[in-house]
Amino acid sequence: xxxxxxxxxxxxxxxxxxxxxxxxxxxxxxxxxxxxxxxxxxxxxxxxxxxxxxxxxxxxxxxxxxxxxxxxxxxxxxxxxxxxxxxxxxxxxxxxxxxxxxxxxxxxxxxxxxxxxxxxxxxxxxxxxxxxxxxxxxxxxxxxxxxxxxxxxxxxxxxxxxxxxxxxxxxxxxxxxxxxxxxxxxxxxxxxxxxxxxxxxxxxxxxxxxxxxxxxxxxxxxxxxxxxxxxxxxxxxxxxxxxxxxxxxxxxxxxxxxxxxxxxxxxxxxxxxxxxxxxxxxxxxxxxxxxxxxxxxxxxxxxxxxxxxxxxxxxxxxxxxxxxxxxxxxxxxxxxxxxxxxxxxxxxxxxxxxxxxxxxxxxxxxxxxxx
Amino acid sequence: xxxxxxxxxxxxxxxxxxxxxxxxxxxxxxxxxxxxxxxxxxxxxxxxxxxxxxxxxxxxxxxxxxxxxxxxxxxxxxxxxxxxxxxxxxxxxxxxxxxxxxxxxxxxxxxxxxxxxxxxxxxxxxxxxxxxx
Numbered sequence: 362x363x364x365x366x367x368x369x370x371x372x373x374x375x376x377x378x379x380x381x382x383x384x385x386x387x388x389x390x391x392x393x394x395x396x397x398x399x400x401x402x403x404x405x406x407x408x409x410x411x412x413x414x415x416x417x418x419x420x421x422x423x424x425x426x427x428x429x430x431x432x433x434x435x436x437x438x439x440x441x442x443x444x445x446x447x448x449x450x451x452x453x454x455x456x457x458x459x460x461x462x463x464x465x466x467x468x469x470x471x472x473x474x475x476x477x478x479x480x481x482x483x484x485x486x487x488x489x490x491x492x493x494x495x496x497x498x499x500x501x502x503x504x505x506x507x508x509x510x511x512x513x514x515x516x517x518x519x520x521x522x523x524x525x526x527x528x529x530x531x532x533x534x535x536x537x538x539x540x541x542x543x544x545x546x547x548x549x550x551x552x553x554x555x556x557x558x559x560x561x562x563x564x565x566x567x568x569x570x571x572x573x574x575x576x577x578x579x580x581x582x583x584x585x586x587x588x589x590x591x592x593x594x595x596x597x598x599x600x601x602x603x604x605x606x607x608x609x610x611x612x613x614x615x616x617x618x619x620x621x622x623x624x625x626x627x628x629x630x631x632x633x634x635x636x637x638x639x640x641x642x643x644x645x646x647x648x649x650x651x652x653x654x655x656x657x658x659x660x661x662x663x664x665x666x667x668x669x670x671x672x673x674x675x676x677x678x679x680x681x682x683x684x685x686x687x688x689x690x691x692x693x694x695x696x697x698x699x700x701x702x703x704x705x706x707x708x709x710x711x712x713x714x715x716x717x718x719x720x721x722x723x724x725x726x727x728x729x730x731x732x
Numbered sequence: 733x734x735x736x737x738x739x740x741x742x743x744x745x746x747x748x749x750x751x752x753x754x755x756x757x758x759x760x761x762x763x764x765x766x767x768x769x770x771x772x773x774x775x776x777x778x779x780x781x782x783x784x785x786x787x788x789x790x791x792x793x794x795x796x797x798x799x800x801x802x803x804x805x806x807x808x809x810x811x812x813x814x815x816x817x818x819x820x821x822x823x824x825x826x827x828x829x830x831x832x833x834x835x836x837x838x839x840x841x842x843x844x845x846x847x848x849x850x851x852x853x854x855x856x857x858x859x860x861x862x863x864x865x
Contacts, residue, residue, distance in 0.1 A: 398798040399772040590771070590799050656820070658775055658796050681774040681798055688774075710794070710801075712777075 370415035371507055371568045379586050387480035389416040392588040401591035402683040405554055408583025409513030411575055412592055414553075414560070415568060418482030419506040420475040420489045424497035431465055431473045434492055434631055436614060438624035442467040447534045447549055450622050452488065453632030457613045457639060461485050462604055462622075464551060466536060471497075474547075474562075476508075478604045507568035511575060512558035512595075514726075515582045520559070522578035528559065542574030553592065555599025555724055597689065598682045598724035600650055606661050607648060607677040607691050615639055616693070617648045618721075646674065647699040650721035651707075652687045657714030659690035659707045666706040666713060673698060676707060685723045694718070737764040739831055743807070743847055744856035750831065751807045751839075753847045757814065759835040760807060762795060762826065765860045770797040773826040776819040778804075778836060784812045788846060792837060795826065804836065808846040814838040 367390045376383065381392035392413065395401060404410050422430055432439045437450030444467055451462040461481040466474040477485040486501045493499035511519060517529045523542055528550075531537060536549035544567040552558045563571055576584060593603065600618075602608045608617045613636065615623065625637050653659060659679030667673045679690030690707070698705055701720050706713040742750040748766035752759045767773065778793040786792050786806040793804040815837050819825060825834040841847055851859060 393799070394771065397771055594798060656775065656777065658801075660801065683798070 368416075370413055371565050372413040372415060372509075372572055375569055375572050376413065376586070381586070381588060384589070386589060387416055387478070389479065391416060392586070394588040394590045395586050398588070398590040398594060399683045401585055401587040402594050404583060404585040405513045405556055405587055405591065405595055406684050407514070408585075409511060409515040409519055409558070409579055410554070410585055410587035410591070411572065411579070412510040412512065412587050413508075413568075413572070414479075414510050414592075415507040415565070416479035417508050418477040418479060418485060418501070418503040419508075419562065420477065420486060421500045421502050422473045422475065422489065422493055422497050423500075424471055427471055427473050427493075427497040428467075430489075430492050430496050431475065432627070432630065434489060435463060435465060435475075436623040436630060436632065436636070437465070438627040439465055439467065439473075440627070444469050445535055445537055447536055447551060449534070449551075451608075451614055451619065452485065453613070453636065454610065455632060455635060457632040457635030458610050459604070459608045459612055459614060459617070460488060460610065462602060462608060462619075464549075466547075466549065474502075480605060505565050507563050507565050509561045509563070509568060509571055509575070510552055510554075510558065511561065511579075511584075512552045512554040512556045512587075513584075514557065515579070515584065516556070516558035518582055519575055519579035519584055522582070523574050531559070542571050544571050546571065553601055554595040555601070555722065556595070556726055593678075594680055594683055597678050597680060597691070598684055598722065600691070600721040600723060603678060612648075612693075613639060616644050616646055644696055646693045646695050648677065648691055649694050649699045649718045650723060651690050651692065651705075651716045652719050652723075653690070653707065653714060653716050654704070655714040655716075657707060657709040657712065658688045659692070659709065659714075659716065663710075664708040665692050665694060665716075666708055667698060668704065668706070670706065670713060672708075673705070679707075682723055687723075689719075689723050690716070691721075738853045738857050738860075740853045742831070743850035743852065744859070745805065745807045745850060746859060747803075747805045748860075749805060749807050751847055751850060752835075757838040757840050758808065758810070758847055759814075759838045760792075761830055761835045762804070763856075763860075764830055765863075766802070767826055767830050770795065770800060770802065770826075773797050773823045776823045776826065776836065778815055778819070780812045780815070780837060782812055782815055785842075786810065786812060786839065795823075806839065807850055808839060808841045809843065810839040810841040812837050813840045
């Protein structure tokens with residue numbers, strides 16, 4: 362078998378110029394870190410960070426029945442969205458397990474954008490394309506759409522410094538078209554770090570202009586480029602799910618703590634019958650957050666054991682949490698072991714290290730103005 | 733790699749440990765190249781105690797950064813005579829001073845010739861040049 366050729370985003374030369382270490386990720390050559398994961402993580406928590414997430418997939422559905430197609434494929438109730446509003450949701454299969462987690466953007470009643478994970482782009486493109494057939498227009502815009510995330514308490518100061526002070530009036534999970542650094546973008550108040558900020562969609566070739574303008578204006582404010590390494594520690598502290606780790610086609614949203622993105626009563630949708638059935642009974646297992654009590658770092662795939670060393674679950678994400686100052690993780694545990702305060706063991710390569718279930722998110726940003 | 737990142741007075745393994753010959757015992761640590769690959773070190777677990785014997789090429793612990801975990805391999809066989817307990821609470825010493833304060837264990841080698849047979853600095857420099865490509 363030959364390895365498929367790795368792709369590069371239009372920001373690849375910027376990453377190299379900033380001294381990034383590049384790794385293969387979801388078929389792309391992406392920056393894992395620039396100055397260091399902890400340094401970049403702290404920059405996002407204390408000032409701001411800029412991320413290239415152009416590997417994400419952008420699927421566009423337009424036409425009279427586009428809203429019905431989107432609504433049928435996702436678990437959330439998109440009928441409640443107004444123009445310029447976005448929704449975090451997921452797409453399930455008929456068994457109710459998760460094909461991908463998504464953000465759905467309603468541009469207009471007959472114009473929808475669905476953003477999926479880079480690693481799932483081919484699968485989700487086929488899924489939406491198939492459902493759209495004979496119902497609405499479908500286009501996979503991933504190859505022509507770049508995505509830059511600007512995250513952190515100073516994100517809006519940075520935007521103000523390039524002449525986009527008005528974007529501060531965007532509400533959370535709302536978006537609008539905006540010209541940034543002379544580039545036509547769609548800018549959304551969303552993110553994947555637990556901080557305030559925006560995600561900026563723009564034409565593929567224009568991304569370097571936006572990137573450079575934001576960095577030049579933001580550097581004096583502490584803005585730094587941030588790689589996938591810190592993106593992962595930031596999202597874990599905020600308990601945001603990572604597809605392929607915490608959720609996948611073997612997990613359903615109810616046990617993953619994502620019941621809040623499932624509108625069981627909204628009417629028929631793919632996976633709806635299965636999820637309504639699952640919701641009838643108690644959940645056998647739950648995705649919980651935990652902290653290490655002993656000296657050890659839990660990692661994706663490590664087994665979780667009860668006090669008598671019996672295998673009871675698996676760690677889906679784990680790492681040091683640079684802001685919370687503890688080694689943290691997420692994992693599936695039986696319901697009876699999922700209560701906050703329950704002690705269990707993480708099998709760190711043969712060593713059973715004590716851990717305790719804690720409340721999540723591990724990190725919650727201070728409320729604006731609460732300083 | 734500059735001279736300071738591969739000190740001439742040390743011996744090296746292909747797995748990026750160093751060993752310091754010439755003293756009463758042989759302190760062992762990890763190289764600047766290894767540290768650069770790891771990033772911020774967050775946990776050093778030394779799975780041996782003073783008096784244990786280690787075999788050449790066998791693991792004596794693990795070193796973890798935010799993203800990754802690496803095994804630590806004993807460069808030579810011998811008896812563990814000292815352990816750097818400071819690393820349990822200050823793993824960041826590895827990032828700050830990998831050839832000094834972040835020595836990990838010291839070994840009394842069973843066969844001192846094994847130490848002399850490890851890579852010298854110039855051979856190790858060639859090794860990491862190859863590893864970087």
